[in-house]
Structures are given as C-alpha cells and as structure tokens.
Amino acid sequence: MLTIRQGGMRDCKDLLDVYMSTHWTEKYTTVEQVKAAHRGIGFQKWGWLVVEVKDRVVGEVLFRVEKNPVAGRIGIITDIGVDVRYQKKGIGTKLVAAAESALKAKKVGRLVATSPPDTYNFWMKLNWFARGSLMDIDTSPSKIPIKKTTKISTMRLEDVTKLPKSMLFSNIAYPGLLAETASAVVDGGRRGELFEFYSKDALVGVGVCADYGNRTAMFVADITVSGAPYFDVVVSRTARVAIQLKAQTVTSRIPSDKVQSYGRLTRWSSQLVRSIPLTKLV
Ligand SMILES: CC(C)(COP(=O)(O)OP(=O)(O)OC[C@H]1O[C@@H](n2cnc3c(N)ncnc32)[C@H](O)[C@@H]1OP(=O)(O)O)[C@@H](O)C(=O)NCCC(=O)NCCS
Numbered sequence: 001m002l003t004i005r006q007g008g009m010r011d012c013k014d015l016l017d018v019y020m021s022t023h024w025t026e027k028y029t030t031v032e033q034v035k036a037a038h039r040g041i042g043f044q045k046w047g048w049l050v051v052e053v054k055d056r057v058v059g060e061v062l063f064r065v066e067k068n069p070v071a072g073r074i075g076i077i078t079d080i081g082v083d084v085r086y087q088k089k090g091i092g093t094k095l096v097a098a099a100e101s102a103l104k105a106k107k108v109g110r111l112v113a114t115s116p117p118d119t120y121n122f123w124m125k126l127n128w129f130a131r132g133s134l135m136d137i138d139t140s141p142s143k144i145p146i147k148k149t150t151k152i153s154t155m156r157l158e159d160v161t162k163l164p165k166s167m168l169f170s171n172i173a174y175p176g177l178l179a180e181t182a183s184a185v186v187d188g189g190r191r192g193e194l195f196e197f198y199s200k201d202a203l204v205g206v207g208v209c210a211d212y213g214n215r216t217a218m219f220v221a222d223i224t225v226s227g228a229p230y231f232d233v234v235v236s237r238t239a240r241v242a243i244q245l246k247a248q249t250v251t252s253r254i255p256s257d258k259v260q261s262y263g264r265l266t267r268w269s270s271q272l273v274r275s276i277p278l279t280k281l282v
Pocket of ligand 1: 022023081082089115116118121122123125
C-alpha cells in the first residue's frame with residue numbers, strides 16, 4: 001500500500017536513508033541536516049510531499065511557485081528522490097504527478113525542473129522536455145564596470161526573516177535561482193547581500209551576491225519588465241559586491257540565451273552546465 005501525503009519534520013528520520021542514497025554528492029549524515037533542508041525562507045511547507053510504503057517514508061518531492069511576467073506563475077520542482085531500494089517501481093512517477101496537480105491548483109502556467117543528464121529519460125517519459133541550456137559564467141569582480149546613474153536607487157535588504165516577495169520571481173534569471181541564493185545567505189549562513197533596485201517607486205530589479213568560499217562569489221540578478229533598460233546597472237551593482245566579499249572570481253548561472261546580454265557588460269568565461277533545464281506546459 002502506497003500513500004502520498006504532506007511531509008513533516010517527523011519524516012526526516014526516514015528521509016535520511018533516502019538522502020544518503022540519492023543525494024550522495026551532498027554528504028547527508030545526520031537527521032538534523034535533513035531537517036535543515038526542510039526549513040528556512042526558501043522552503044514552502046505546502047510544497048513538500050512524501051511517499052509512504054508500509055509505514056516508512058521512501059521518497060519525497062519538493063516544489064514551489066514563483067512569479068514570471070510571461071507565464072504568470074511558474075511551478076518549480078526543486079527536488080525529487082526515491083530510496084534506491086524502491087526505485088523503478090513507479091513511485092517517482094506518482095510523486096511527480098502529485099506535485100503537478102498541487103502546482104496546477106496554484107494556477108501555474110508552466111512547470112520547471114532541472115535534471116542531471118542521467119535522469120533525463122525519467123522526465124521525458126513523464127512528458128517533460130528539455131528547454132534551452134544553462135551556462136556558468138565567471139570573471140574577475142574588478143572587470144565589472146561601475147554603472148553610475150542617479151535614476152536607480154539600491155535598497156539593501158537587512159534583517160530578512162522570510163523570503164522577500166521580489167525574490168520569488170524570475171524574468172530573465174533561471175527560475176528558482178534567486179530564491180535559492182537568497183536562502184543560502186539568510187539560512188545557510190553564507191556572507192552576502194540581498195538587494196532591490198528602484199526607479200522612483202517602481203521595482204526594476206533584484207539581486208543577491210553570496211560568498212561561496214575559495215574566494216568565489218556567486219550572484220543572481222534579475223530585472224522586471226519595466227527594468228529592462230537597467231539590466232547593466234542591476235547586474236553591475238549586484239556582482240560588484242564580490243569585491244566587498246574579497247572574492248577573486250564572481251560567477252553566475254544563467255540561461256544560455258542570455259549570454260549576449262551579459263557579454264555587453266564585460267567579458268566572461270563561460271561553461272555549459274551539464275544539468276538540463278526541463279519544462280512542461282500546464
Ligand atoms: C529519478 C527518480 C526520482 C525516479 O524514481 P523512480 O521511482 O525510480 O521512477 P519510476 O519508477 O516512476 O520511473 C518511471 C520511468 O522512468 C524510468 N527511469 C527512472 N529512473 C531512471 C533513470 N535514472 N534513468 C533512466 N530512466 C529512469 C523508469 O525505468 C520508468 O520507465 P518505464 O515506465 O519504461 O518502466 C529516482 O531514480 C531517484 O530518486 N534518483 C536519484 C535522485 C535524482 O536524480 N533526482 C532527480 C533530480 S531532478
């Protein structure tokens with residue numbers, strides 16, 4: 001008998017087994033680590049479903065919603081895992097179907113997930129398909145030109161206790177990355193800054209820049225539709241925080257079709273990301 005239900009902290013004990021077999025690169029060894037992955041500003045409780053077989057949790061799916069100017073709302077499946085001893089029995093399919101219907105109930109226009117190359121067939125069988133690709137870009141922070149303008153004011157977000165609504169958003173940034181990077185600062189204890197950018201009273205952009213160790217800072221920047229003319233300002237002001245963080249390299253993960261826009265600001269090294277962006281229209 002198989003049950004899919006809302007997840008809760010009490011499930012983290014069983015989920016440790018799941019994480020040890022499915023998230024092996026991240027080295028989960030304690031229940032507390034699994035609990036930490038299920039709380040904080042980027043985590044939405046309604047977007048957590050677990051699957052139980054004979055009173056034991058053997059898998060889960062995590063998802064959330066963010067705003068997008070084209071699709072209205074996007075549903076993002078941020079993680080899915082089934083205990084290796086229970087894989088290839090149709091459980092993953094049922095979890096994705098359950099997440100899809102919960103997201104449809106939230107009126108999303110499009111679904112998004114990111115798959116490692118070796119799991120792509122699984123998604124294809126569920127009618128999710130690759131859409132575009134992602135690039136990791138990097139440069140030295142000192143090579144990012146300062147974009148001076150009095151038209152745009154920078155608001156530093158301090159004492160953040162929940163995810164600012166402006167960060168549950170993607171327009172040209174890859175869905176989910178703003179929220180993920182903001183959580184890494186607020187919950188994950190990484191040094192960094194969160195910003196909103198305004199033209200008069202109108203929000204035109206958002207940005208996060210965080211220290212990822214090894215003298216590397218990671219940033220994610222995005223603009224609203226009306227913020228399009230200020231793309232360079234938003235990216236420059238966000239990415240240059242890397243100087244403050246004493247990073248030698250500043251990096252971002254962006255949709256490949258946005259490489260040119262970033263290239264107009266400065267020269268970046270770029271590398272194709274192996275993970276595959278997936279989408280499904282609702
Ligand atoms: C991906 C995952 C959730 C699939 O769960 P599952 O319960 O094994 O999936 P299902 O049994 O519902 O599989 C559905 C179909 O996809 C296929 N499939 C499942 N995993 C696959 C994989 N890794 N590679 C290729 N095909 C796969 C199954 O064979 C099945 O095909 P069939 O219908 O022709 O028999 C599970 O393998 C897992 O937890 N992997 C590790 C974590 C991971 O990679 N997560 C993805 C992050 S986006």
